[in-house]
Every structure is written in C-alpha cells, then in structure tokens.
Amino acid sequence: MLFNSIDFAIFLPIVFILYWFLTNNNLKLQNLLITIASYLFYGWWDWRFLSLIIFSTLVDYSIGIALTKQKKTSHRKLLLWTSILVNLGFLGFFKYYNFFLDNFITAFSFLGQDIQTSTLNIVLPVGISFYTFQTLSYSIDVYRRKLKPTKDLIAFSAFVCFFPQLVAGPIERATHLLPQFYEKRKFDYSKAVDGMRQILWGLFKKVVIADNCAQFANQIFNNSDDMNASTLILGAIFFTFQIYGDFSGYSDIAIGTSRLFGFDLMQNFNFPYFSRDIAEFWRRWHISLSTWFRDYLYIPLGGSRGGTWIKIRNTFIIFIVSGFWHGANWTFIIWGALNAIYFLPIMLTNNNRNNLDIVAKGKYSPSIKEFLSMIITFMLTVFAWIFFRANTLDHALNYIAGIFSNTLLSTPNIENLNKVILTLCLVFVFILIEWFGRTGKYGIEKTSSYKPVRWGLYYFLILCIIYFQGEEQQFIYFQF
Amino acid sequence: MKQFIKGLFFFIFPILALFIILEILVRDSNSLYKEKWKEYTAKADSIEILVLGNSHAMNGIDPREFDLFTYNMAFGSQTIYFDKAITLKQIKKMPNLKYVLVSIDYHSLYYTHNKARDIFYHYYYKIDYNKKNYFIEDLSWVYALGFKQTIREHLQRGKTNSYNGFVPHNTTNWSVINTPSAEKRVEQLEAGFREKNNIINNLNEFIKTLKKEKITPILITLPCHKYFNENLNKDIVNKNLVEINKISDFYDVPYWNLTNKKYPDSLFYNVDHLNIHGAKKISKELNIKIQGLNNVL
Structure with a gap:
C-alpha cells in the first residue's frame, strides 16, 4: 500500500x-x-x-x-x-x-x-x-x-x-x-497535530517535488545518449531533488503517521542539501541507516581508532557496504566508494566534526563562505547521484562524459521546457521553505504562530499537491 | 481527541466544500462526449449512416457531404470494442440505419482500449470496458478525472464546434507536417500496441451482428500524409491488409482503402489527420461510393 x-x-x-x-x-x-x-x-x-x-x-x-x-x-x-x-x-x-x-x-x-x-x-x-x-x-x-x-x-x-x-x-x-x-x-493532541503537519509536508515533497522531478530525471537519464551537456546536468539535478523529495517525503509521512498513534520515530533527514561538507551531509542524510552502520559495523571494526590505514579501511568498508545495501549493482558500490573518497580528506585532517550545527543558525542568510561550501558539497552530491541513478557503470560513465562535452553552454534540449521551468520554480519554493524551516525537524515544523498564516501555508501546500501533482511514481526506496 | 477532530473538521471543511463544488460543476459541465451522446440518441431514428472509429474518422468524415443522414460517433482513441458497444446499445433505436462506416487504421487492430478514456465511456455513454467496476469513480468524478484535468480542461470546455459528431480542424498545422513529427507519431501509436486477437474477434462479432440486422458494414482506411505512411512498419501494414481483406471477403463487406491515393498537404491538419478541407473531399468520395453501393443493392 x-x-x-x-x-x-x-x-x-x-x-x-x-x-x-x-x-x-x-x-x-x-x-x-x-x-x-x-x-x-x-x-x-x-x-x-x-x-x-x-x-x-x-x-x-x-x-x-x-x-x-x-x-x-x-x-x-x-x-x-x-x-x-x-x-x-x-x-x-x-x-x-x-x-x-x-x-x-x-x-x-x-x-x-x-x-x-x-x-x-x-x-x-x-x-x-x-x-x-x-x-x-x-x-x-x-x-x-x-x-x-x-x-x-x-x-x-x-x-x-x-x-x-x-x-x-x-x-x-x-x-x-x-x-x-x-x-x-x-492520545496527545499536539503530537497528533504535529504528525498531520509532517504528513502534509511529506506528501508535498513526494507528490509535488519528487514526482515532478522524476518525470524529467527519467526522461533525461533514459535518453542520455541524445542529450547535450546542459540537459544532462539538469537531469542530475532533477534526480538529486527527486531522491530527496521521495525518500525524505516517505520518512516524513512515516514519522507523522507514527505520531498519530503516539509513537516517536527517529529523524531520518535533517536538511542534507544545506550541508557544508560531506561529513555533515552524511550526518543529515538517511540518518537511521548511517547510524545503524556506525553502531553495528564501523565501531565494531575499530571506528576511527587505530592507525591511518585502519581509518581508511573502515571508512571504505562502511561506505561501500552502505552503497551495496541500496542494491545489487556496481553503480551503488561506486557511489559508496565515491562518497568515501569525498569523506576521507575531511576525516584524515580531523575536520569531520566541524559543522555540527545547522548552517547560519539564527540568521536569515549564510555567509559567502558557508554559501560556497554548501554549493560545492551540493555539486559533489549531485555528481555522486549520477552513479546511483544510472542503470549500469557504462551508463554512468557515458553520462559523465556527456556532461564534460563541448555542449556544456548550449541550451537544454528537452521537451516541454515550460513544464521544466515550472518544476524548477516548485523546487525553488521548496528550497525556500526548507531554508526558513531548517531549525525544525522538518520544513514546516516551526511555522508562524499566527493561525491564518499557518493555515494559509497548509492550504497552499494542499493546493500544490492537488494541482501540481506529478505522474505517480513508486517510492524509490521500495526497491531497496 | 475531541479538540483534534474539531480542528481537523474546521481545517478540512473549506477543502471539502471546494471538492463538492468541483464535483457538482464537473458532473454538470459540458463535454464533447456528453454532447455527442445526447445528439446521437436524440437523432437515432434519423441516422442512416453511422461513422465509427478513432480521431482519424472523427476529424476526417464530414456528415454534411453525404446524401443520407449521417452521424459521426468516432472519437479520439476509440477502439473497435467501443465502436461495437456504441452501435449495439442503440441499434434498436436506429430503424433507418443502412450503413456503418468503421474506420480501421494502422493501429486499430492493436488497441483494445485506452485506460485513460474508458472512464468517459462509463460516465457519458454508460458503457463499461469489460464490465469493469467503477465504484470509486462513481463516488467522485473529480478523483477519477484528476483535479488538473477537471480544472484545466473539463471546466474550460465550452460548446464544441461540431456538426453531427464531426469535429473539424479548420487549418493545416504546418509546423508538424514533417518527417520527425511523423516518426514521433508512429512511435507513439506503436507504443500502445497490444495483442490483436480479441480485437479481431470483436470486429468479426460486430460485423456478424450488423449483417443480421440487415445493415451494411463498410470498412475504410482513411488517408494519411505521405510522411506518416513512409514511416509505418511495412510488415504491420501488410498484416493489416491481409486481416482486413480476409474479413471483407469472408463476410462480403466492402473495404475501401484510401491510403493509396496522394492528397495535397493542404488537406491535412497534421501527418495523420485530415483538416476540414480534406474531410470534405474524402466525405464526398465516400458518398459517391455509397451511392454506388445503393444502386447495386
């Protein structure tokens, strides 16, 4: 169901x-x-x-x-x-x-x-x-x-x-x-209301963001040989938001539903695309799996204790196993290994716990340094997602080769450009809501205390779900 | 709990109200299906020629060009299953019906039904594909049609510019009269191909019933643009011809294949649909052929 x-x-x-x-x-x-x-x-x-x-x-x-x-x-x-x-x-x-x-x-x-x-x-x-x-x-x-x-x-x-x-x-x-x-x-009234709110946010992420992005991500990845570089980049970005909307949306609905029954589930996503480095990203992405591997694999292997080689070995093991957990395909293994490569320099220089708090806490906007760090981390993540989404390693490598071709500055050659622009606008609205809600456990946890504004936002989200719903796609993580 | 339910009720109420208003509007609003069925049933006792088939026939056969009273009940993506059901449902109310033109095109023998459109036949024609149960769809049309569809298309649809079911394209869309558009169109059609045995069985049964009722079925294939014809899979075209000729010979019913003649670009709306001028020309030709049959009969 x-x-x-x-x-x-x-x-x-x-x-x-x-x-x-x-x-x-x-x-x-x-x-x-x-x-x-x-x-x-x-x-x-x-x-x-x-x-x-x-x-x-x-x-x-x-x-x-x-x-x-x-x-x-x-x-x-x-x-x-x-x-x-x-x-x-x-x-x-x-x-x-x-x-x-x-x-x-x-x-x-x-x-x-x-x-x-x-x-x-x-x-x-x-x-x-x-x-x-x-x-x-x-x-x-x-x-x-x-x-x-x-x-x-x-x-x-x-x-x-x-x-x-x-x-x-x-x-x-x-x-x-x-x-x-x-x-x-x-029965706890505030818990139930919070659960309903989180379900609504999860549905918005899934139905509006993920399903709309999926349409273009699928179109571009499935025809990547015929696409120019700018379109391929767009495809990778669409997939980046598809997988986030899809999976974190599911988690939000799951957590919200549990709250209706009086249960508290652990937070699974904590605004990962606002991370300033890969270590922070992995503290914010699929937290329940990362911490599972930390507690039951990484620490028993010795964790970050021991010499440099032990640290490197353990890091590779945990990321590769994590990749392999996602599916029986070399693409997931390479995705894991790539993340290990991103993570190692930060860990070996003891910078992996630099960014424990949410970015720009107490401020409206990030500093230039924070902004650049976020963009670089985001780009590294987008690049890694190409392996995750590709059907085979060859597909991923050809996709990347396509990105670095001489068509990088050409306009995207994708059908239905108006809908592409509309989807990008929806993604932009989504990022804005997430940005202003980043101190909460999910995007709209801490909205205005003024009821009409709060309810206005909820109605806006419901209308978006009704009107901008994308073609129904199965949750990506069901296949894992 | 009481507070929660009360709050939920107040929150949901405007959405529910909007939903109910949409539901009323959508059930009441005009649609081409609704319009055609209303007219078809109202004029049933006058109909002498009934036109069936998909959009090729709906846009390509103009009832005004026939000497006998003609009604065009073809519709976009309409399959032989629905052609048969539409006719048989009203056959007793059409005492003057002499000819049934069934348009059989490149894809007709490979399309059982179109999931997205079946619901319209249920709502407006009260015809259900394979006796499907539409319990939820009957509860809410808005849910079944989708909000977007409801708001964007259905409510915006005014009275359509049709004449006895014929819906013309007034001009030529020159931007799609080219090979890439033709390739894409053929690809689109072929993507929906399904197993054809049931469809041919349906056609056989349909023809048998019509003949029993002393009505002459006429199988036709309407002309398409040369770009479209050039891109068709020749094996499929040949197989279609074999199948149709077999049926035509077995039941001794006419088959008029109009794809062999060359028509100027200006008669087409796009690569596989005629425009109003094309429809006029073809309908005149069909009328002459029917007159010929009339004389023989």
Whole structure:
C-alpha cells in the first residue's frame, strides 16, 4: 500500500479510529491492532512475503529469549550468528543472489572458464532491507546486553512490522522503538497535530517535488545518449531533488503517521542539501541507516581508532557496504566508494566534526563562505547521484562524459521546457521553505504562530499537491 | 481527541466544500462526449449512416457531404470494442440505419482500449470496458478525472464546434507536417500496441451482428500524409491488409482503402489527420461510393 494512494487514505483513518476508540487504551489490544493492520498494509502489496516477516519475527523473538538463558559466551555468540545468518541469508538470497552469480560467471570467463548456469527470476520483497536491519538491531542489542529481550510476542511483532516504517524506514533501533510498545499510550493532541503537519509536508515533497522531478530525471537519464551537456546536468539535478523529495517525503509521512498513534520515530533527514561538507551531509542524510552502520559495523571494526590505514579501511568498508545495501549493482558500490573518497580528506585532517550545527543558525542568510561550501558539497552530491541513478557503470560513465562535452553552454534540449521551468520554480519554493524551516525537524515544523498564516501555508501546500501533482511514481526506496 | 477532530473538521471543511463544488460543476459541465451522446440518441431514428472509429474518422468524415443522414460517433482513441458497444446499445433505436462506416487504421487492430478514456465511456455513454467496476469513480468524478484535468480542461470546455459528431480542424498545422513529427507519431501509436486477437474477434462479432440486422458494414482506411505512411512498419501494414481483406471477403463487406491515393498537404491538419478541407473531399468520395453501393443493392 502506497502512502500516496487512495487505499492508504481509507486505511489510515480506519486504523486510527479503531486504535483510539475501539481498544479502550488497552495496550495489548493496541499492539495487536497495529500488528494486524501492518500485516494488512504489507500484504496489500504481496501477501506471500508476509511469511518472511513472520518467520524473521519468530526467529529473532526466540533467539532473544534464548540469549537471556545462555550464560556461556560461545553459545550466546552462536545464537547471535544464527540470527545474523537467517536475516542476512534471506536478504542475500532475495537481493544479491543474481548479482553474485553474474559476477561469479564473469570472473570465471576472464579466467577462460565458461560456466553454464542461469540466474533466477527472484522478486525482491518490498522493504526487506529495512525490516531485516531493524530485527538485527534487536538481536545484537540483546546480545550486547543493552536491551532486555521481550517476552511479549505481540509487542515484538508490532515492533518488527510497524506499518508506518515497515517498507522504507526510518530503520529504528530496538532500544528506541521497542520500549514504546510497552508504554501506555494516550492520545496527545499536539503530537497528533504535529504528525498531520509532517504528513502534509511529506506528501508535498513526494507528490509535488519528487514526482515532478522524476518525470524529467527519467526522461533525461533514459535518453542520455541524445542529450547535450546542459540537459544532462539538469537531469542530475532533477534526480538529486527527486531522491530527496521521495525518500525524505516517505520518512516524513512515516514519522507523522507514527505520531498519530503516539509513537516517536527517529529523524531520518535533517536538511542534507544545506550541508557544508560531506561529513555533515552524511550526518543529515538517511540518518537511521548511517547510524545503524556506525553502531553495528564501523565501531565494531575499530571506528576511527587505530592507525591511518585502519581509518581508511573502515571508512571504505562502511561506505561501500552502505552503497551495496541500496542494491545489487556496481553503480551503488561506486557511489559508496565515491562518497568515501569525498569523506576521507575531511576525516584524515580531523575536520569531520566541524559543522555540527545547522548552517547560519539564527540568521536569515549564510555567509559567502558557508554559501560556497554548501554549493560545492551540493555539486559533489549531485555528481555522486549520477552513479546511483544510472542503470549500469557504462551508463554512468557515458553520462559523465556527456556532461564534460563541448555542449556544456548550449541550451537544454528537452521537451516541454515550460513544464521544466515550472518544476524548477516548485523546487525553488521548496528550497525556500526548507531554508526558513531548517531549525525544525522538518520544513514546516516551526511555522508562524499566527493561525491564518499557518493555515494559509497548509492550504497552499494542499493546493500544490492537488494541482501540481506529478505522474505517480513508486517510492524509490521500495526497491531497496 | 475531541479538540483534534474539531480542528481537523474546521481545517478540512473549506477543502471539502471546494471538492463538492468541483464535483457538482464537473458532473454538470459540458463535454464533447456528453454532447455527442445526447445528439446521437436524440437523432437515432434519423441516422442512416453511422461513422465509427478513432480521431482519424472523427476529424476526417464530414456528415454534411453525404446524401443520407449521417452521424459521426468516432472519437479520439476509440477502439473497435467501443465502436461495437456504441452501435449495439442503440441499434434498436436506429430503424433507418443502412450503413456503418468503421474506420480501421494502422493501429486499430492493436488497441483494445485506452485506460485513460474508458472512464468517459462509463460516465457519458454508460458503457463499461469489460464490465469493469467503477465504484470509486462513481463516488467522485473529480478523483477519477484528476483535479488538473477537471480544472484545466473539463471546466474550460465550452460548446464544441461540431456538426453531427464531426469535429473539424479548420487549418493545416504546418509546423508538424514533417518527417520527425511523423516518426514521433508512429512511435507513439506503436507504443500502445497490444495483442490483436480479441480485437479481431470483436470486429468479426460486430460485423456478424450488423449483417443480421440487415445493415451494411463498410470498412475504410482513411488517408494519411505521405510522411506518416513512409514511416509505418511495412510488415504491420501488410498484416493489416491481409486481416482486413480476409474479413471483407469472408463476410462480403466492402473495404475501401484510401491510403493509396496522394492528397495535397493542404488537406491535412497534421501527418495523420485530415483538416476540414480534406474531410470534405474524402466525405464526398465516400458518398459517391455509397451511392454506388445503393444502386447495386
């Protein structure tokens, strides 16, 4: 079920009413309702893959309980590895089987060995990368004794399949989300209003910004051989806003929806395109994944402790794994590696924690230095997104070669230039709103305290959603 | 909770009001579909020749040039499925119907329906493609048509300049009479190609029914500009000819292929549509051919 579909528009109020009016604030009933609603939400897409979530839930629930009973470190380790292997096994099979097989065949053909085998036609279950990481966080934290395992199967099931963030995050840490399922939840007016506001902002980002940009990004990337350099740059910029609008829009809707049910999810995006360096960008982009890798991969590998080579190794590992998490394609690996290359000089010169606060805090506009830093970081990001969006490495390299051709100063050769200009105007409005709202958790969190202005903005956003909605596109992160 | 629901209600109320106003306007507003159906049903008992097909026929056959009373029920992207349904729905109310002109063009045998337009047949003709359920679309036309479509096009549409269903293009759009435009147009048409077996079955059934009702079906292919013809896939053109001739021979119905003759550029609106002058000329030719049939019959 898509957040921007009529199905969800019917589903959400029904679940909301049942949750607050029918359960009589009974925690067990509320958790049960969330579990059933979440299974329905997921099964709407393909009910067969529900079995994977249920199996994963049961495995991690059982391992969590077994971990408390085991005192021996070797046995505890064995249990943890069982959880890791089961979860990553599913992920590996559904997401990476064909990739490894293809590369295995190619590698052997280089050595003069022809291997006759065929790839499988595997459907990737929506959201598998997200809920796998979420359940893994539970097993690891229980193993590390950071979290007491739950005996409440319903609460644990609700934690694993919580519908607002089931298919595209934020990837919640068990230590943060699971305890919320044990606490009595009462309806909180300000939380619910804030949730509605964040849903509205998320819908605007998705339907107006991402879907409109997608139309041109797709057109340009799919016909990149026929496009001149200026059009290719435009295509990369459109994709840059498409992916941000799409993914952060989804996160906003997820967080907002959770708030309607009394839950707090972690912030997943924090105005990443206003970053002044790549380190800051990565503290602001897909925060739930970056911190997951930091806590469960980077730090166990030694983090930034140790010698220079260890730091370099760990940085490359975390960025490449992060790229690979996005998809079984060399383009994602190169995208990750490229970000590691951007990040290394900053880290090696100990400048990676220079920009912890939001840019130009307390001011209307940035200084020239801040502005230039933001532009350079933005350009580096746009460049890296080319690898992310391209279908193959060749496609990405040809795209980049096209950008550096002698047509750089020519006018864009794209159809429907009026709509391109309109979309750019919408993006500009979006940037402005984000800029003035950058001290909040999302663009319109802190709008005017004067009600008519606030409501005026909301109506403006709703009208934009209605009138400027782009052609419906599936959320990009569903494929991850 | 009460405060939340109250606030939500007050916030949503203006949007809801706007929505309801649009809903009323859109249901009440004029559209070419609405206009054509109204006229078609009102004039049913006078119709002697019925023209069917897609925009080629809608823009290219002028009922005023025929001696017999003619109504043009062709429409942009109309497929054989709807040609058949439109005729059969009213057939008992058309006692004078003698000829049904069915325009079969390059793409006609490959188009089952056009998803975006099916809803118009449901709303205005009460014809549903393959008995599709339109529960949500009936609840809200604005939702089904889309706000943009509703506001931009539907409400802006005044009374259309049509005569007995014929919607003419008054001039030639010279900027699109060229090879690139033709290539693009052919590409557009081919992008929508689907499996053709069902379509041919539909055509067969349609012809059988018409013959049973003592109505003569006439298959026609209207002329297109040479740039368009040059860009067509020759295999598809030949296959179409084989199929149409087979049907024509089997049921002993006339097939008039007008694509072989060369017509001047000034008769076209674009590479695959005639303008008002082209429509006049072609309609005259068709009228003469029908007179010939009349004499034989």
